[in-house]
Amino acid sequence: MMFRRKTGMTAARAFAAGACLLTFASAGMAEEAMGRAVIPISIIYPGETIVASKLDIVEVTNPNLKGDYAHEEGQVVGMIAKKTVLPGHVIYVSDLREPFAVQRGSQVQLRVRIGNLVITAKGSPLEDAAIGDFIRVRNLDSGIIVSGTVMQDGAVEVAAK
Structure with missing residues (x-):
């Protein structure tokens, strides 16, 4: 098992955990040093937005688990899955x-900046894009296809030739 759910401890479990912790601490591999991981409690499909209600945080108990897996819910909530993530498996960032x-x-909105002059027009993106992506957009008035960068406000800043 690579991790276990955090639950309340009985006295016997606390004693056993303390004994294990001392053993691991002497070897330099305390469980606390391994950290936590975010796992889904149900299948997350590609293209699905990840919501907090589908997640659980567990302690990592496998010292061999490496990689860029998520340690906190904030790293994954609101993001879109590119691959299917199965319940009980770590979510890789x-x-x-x-x-x-x-x-x-x-x-x-298309924007062209030339010095202090800003020209705007309406356009239709030819592809889906995130902020900062360089995409092609068709000008709705002229039909000309231009390229530009998607800005924070959702407008496309057209690249000058």
């Missing part, structure tokens, strides 16, 4: 992505 800021086919 690399298997998550930020939600899309713009959706393909929706309407966004």
Whole structure:
């Protein structure tokens, strides 16, 4: 078993845990040093937004468990799964992505900055994208396809040629 759920301890469990802790501490491998991990309590499918009600935090008891797995709920809540995550398995941060800021086919504002001059137009993204992604967008007035960066406010800042 790689981890166990945190539950209330009886006196016998506390004594046994203390004895184990002393043994591990002398070897430099105390359970506390291994930390915690976030696991799902039900299947999370690709494209699904992760919510706190589907998560549990457990103690890691396997010293061989390595990698970029999530240690706190804040690392995964609101993120989108790129792969299926099974109940009882750790959630790797690399298997998550930020939600899309713009959706393909929706309407966004295009902005072109030339010095102090700002020109705006309406456009339609040709792909889904997160903040900071470089995407192609069709200008709805002219039909011309331009490329730009998705900004924090959901607008696309068109790249100058």
